[in-house]
Amino acid sequence: xxxxxxxxxxxxxxxxxxxxxxxMISHLKGSFKNFDASxxxxxxxxxxxxxxxWIDASSINTGDEKRDGHLKSAEFFDVQNHxxxxxxxxxxxxxxxxxxxxxxGELTMLGITKNIKLDVKFGxxxxxxxxxxxxxxxxxxxxxxxxxxxxxxxxIEAGGFVVGDEIILSCExxxxxxxxxxxxxxxxxxxxxxxx
Numbered sequence: 001x002x003x004x005x006x007x008x009x010x011x012x013x014x015x016x017x018x019x020x021x022x023x024m025i026s027h028l029k030g031s032f033k034n035f036d037a038s039x040x041x042x043x044x045x046x047x048x049x050x051x052x053x054w055i056d057a058s059s060i061n062t063g064d065e066k067r068d069g070h071l072k073s074a075e076f077f078d079v080q081n082h083x084x085x086x087x088x089x090x091x092x093x094x095x096x097x098x099x100x101x102x103x104x105g106e107l108t109m110l111g112i113t114k115n116i117k118l119d120v121k122f123g124x125x126x127x128x129x130x131x132x133x134x135x136x137x138x139x140x141x142x143x144x145x146x147x148x149x150x151x152x153x154x155x156i157e158a159g160g161f162v163v164g165d166e167i168i169l170s171c172e173x174x175x176x177x178x179x180x181x182x183x184x185x186x187x188x189x190x191x192x193x194x195x196x
Contacts, residue, residue, distance in 0.1 A: 004041070004180065005043070005177060005178075005179070005180045006039070006179060007041065007175040008036070013174040014035075014171070016055065017030070017169070018031070018170070020167050031060075031061055032057075032060055036054060039052075051087070051103075051105065052086070054084045055086070058083065076150055078110060082109070087106070087116075088105050088106050092104075100119045100121050101121075102119065107143070114143075114147050114148065124136060136174050139169070140171070141169040143169065146165050
């Protein structure tokens with residue numbers, strides 16, 4: 001019998017970070033402070049995970065208030081009209097020689113949805129001092145911001161642009177086990193509701 005396990009993100013011990021080329025010579029780093037997800041697995045097998053992640057676009061933080069204000073404006077994330085960035089998983093591949101899984105899914109920003117690939121490394125399971133079961137992951141990937149309409153830029157005198165197109169993603173995610181339930185019972189209850 002398969003059981004479905006629900007997981008939540010421990011936001012106090014998780015980060016969603018990015019970096020982008022600045023002036024063609026260095027990288028600017030930033031993060032999103034507010035995010036959450038609905039995650040279900042079968043028998044705690046994360047290759048079966050169903051992931052729905054949402055990020056508060058207005059929680060972007062690059063360490064400079066003026067720059068963050070620009071990033072929230074209509075020239076970038078347009079947070080007044082597009083409050084959330086979302087990711088919905090579609091498949092998770094088997095582990096490779098480096099210990100990584102390929103995680104495929106749809107990333108939506110500015111109302112544009114594109115399929116992306118992320119690399120996920122599983123850190124293991126552990127019980128914390130309060131007897132909660134935790135699971136840890138490192139998630140990395142690369143996307144081109146222009147694919148989602150994030151095209152603002154300025155040409156610099158030496159040639160090239162102020163902001164690069166490629167965004168490098170780096171996330172450390174700690175999940176908390178919220179408990180298991182019988183997946184068969186869930187399906188039976190759903191069938192009963194459909195017949196009602």
